[in-house]
Amino acid sequence: MPIFAPAAAPTRSELVDHLVRTRIAGDVATPRENNLSHYRKLANGDRHYWLGxxxxxxxxxxxDVLAVMAERCGVIDDPDHRTGQDTIDPEMTVGALDRSAAELRKAAEGRLRVLFATGHPGALLDMHGALARSLHDAGCDIVRVPLGTYTDDGVVVQFGGVAVLERGASLWHTHSPAPMAAVLDQLGRAGEPPPDLVVADHGWAGYAGQQGIETVGFADCNDPALFLGEAENTLAATVPLDDHVTDPRFYEPLTSYLLAAAQPGTE
Incomplete structure (x- = not known):
């Protein structure tokens, strides 16, 4: 069964305009200083920024990190640009969505086991949930996290098929790879195979890719690790975007475009 195609999916040019207008891409809110600070910390070996x-x-x-981020995310490539505005190239965002769509299409055609997860539940939960529902309806097995998967002083729970970390009755923004490590460990203990595909962000995506699982990641311009992972073929695709704009509904056209691009015959 093919993936459901939203009737109102934007064209490529319409999506580019939307991304720039909502600042999901284009002139983004993350300042240059923050980006360069994270690139430097990653290069200095701070594992918090390695995302698993x-x-x-x-x-x-x-x-070298800046060069990859300019090539794959569209940040300003001038090393002397140290402060002020930085950018995400919306064409690179759409190109990465097309690469991600190919992975979703393969999963639907093979009715594979897929795990969805987010470390940004305040912004990206609905997007991941819509993808999970569509792949479920296409015949995929959406992986259910075993009950009692505890990690990082919290518990991994699922909403609409999407794994998140909960602490103290709150859904947690986390960059940690530990939740994905705990999920994969608990699946193994339960005698279940690992996912065939992971669609996630932050440490959820990085750890899965490092374990050899086909992985689609979403990452902001201040989170370089997943882009390095794609450059090294550890991740299948990394989509550059501001991962927390003001309203989660701003990601709906992006989600619709991705699902439409995942239809058979659109490759």
């Missing part, structure tokens, strides 16, 4: 990937000593030069 094992980068070794391959990315110890901040300028």
């Amino acid at each position: 990937l094992e980068l070794g000593d391959r990315w110890t030069d901040e300028q």
Whole structure:
């Protein structure tokens, strides 16, 4: 069964305009100083910024990280630009959505096991949930997290098929890879196979890709690790976007475009 195609999916040019207008891409809210600080910390070996990937000593030069971010995310490539505005190229966002759509299409055609997760439940939960529902309706097995998966002083729960970390009755914004590590461990203990595909962000995506699982990630311009992972073929695709704009509904056209692009015959 093919993936459901939303009737109101935007065209490529319409989506680019929307991304720029809502600042999901284009002139984004994340300042240049914050981006460069994160690139430097990753290069200096701060594992918080590795998002579950094992980068070794391959990315110890901040300028090398910046070069990949300019190439795959569209940040300003001038190393002397140290403060002020930074950017995400909306064409790169749409291109990465097209690559992600190919992975969703393969999952639907093969009726694969897919795990959805987000470390940004305040913004991206609805987007992941819509993707999970569509793949479920297309015949995929949406992985259910075993009950009692505890990690990082919280518990992994699911809403609409999407795994999130809950602490103290609140859904938690987390970059940690520990929740994904706990989920994969608990699946193994329950005698279940790992997912065939993970669609996630932050450490959820990085850890899954590092374990050899086909992974689609979503990442902001101040989270370089997932882009490095795609550059090294550890992740299948990393979609550049501001991962927390003012209203989660702003991601709906992006979601509709992605599902329409995942239809058979659209590759």
